[in-house]
Amino acid sequence: MCRDFERKLEASPKDNSKDFWTYCKSKLNNKTGLGDIQNEDGSLTSDDHEKAEILNKYFTRMFIREDTDTIPIMNERQKSVTLRDVIINPDLAEETK
Numbered sequence: 001m002c003r004d005f006e007r008k009l010e011a012s013p014k015d016n017s018k019d020f021w022t023y024c025k026s027k028l029n030n031k032t033g034l035g036d037i038q039n040e041d042g043s044l045t046s047d048d049h050e051k052a053e054i055l056n057k058y059f060t061r062m063f064i065r066e067d068t069d070t071i072p073i074m075n076e077r078q079k080s081v082t083l084r085d086v087i088i089n090p091d092l093a094e095e096t097k
Helices: 001-010 017-027 048-062
Strands: none
Touching: 001 017
């Protein structure tokens, strides 16, 4: 019976496009998710909670938290010169690519 259904879909995929694509999707084995991950002891784990913990430890070590307690204080700058007019001469400008 299954083979008859397949032949029917093969014969006229345009006439039965919805059935054709539904059948195609049902035959695909696409699994989303993350595969097994190696623990620190070398064993593989498939437990989602353990995988999350392993990845959390890894990325925590890879990225350094910035120490916000010892940020230097910048002195306030004094405005000594104010730019008033900007004149652009197209003949002197260079084209950049």
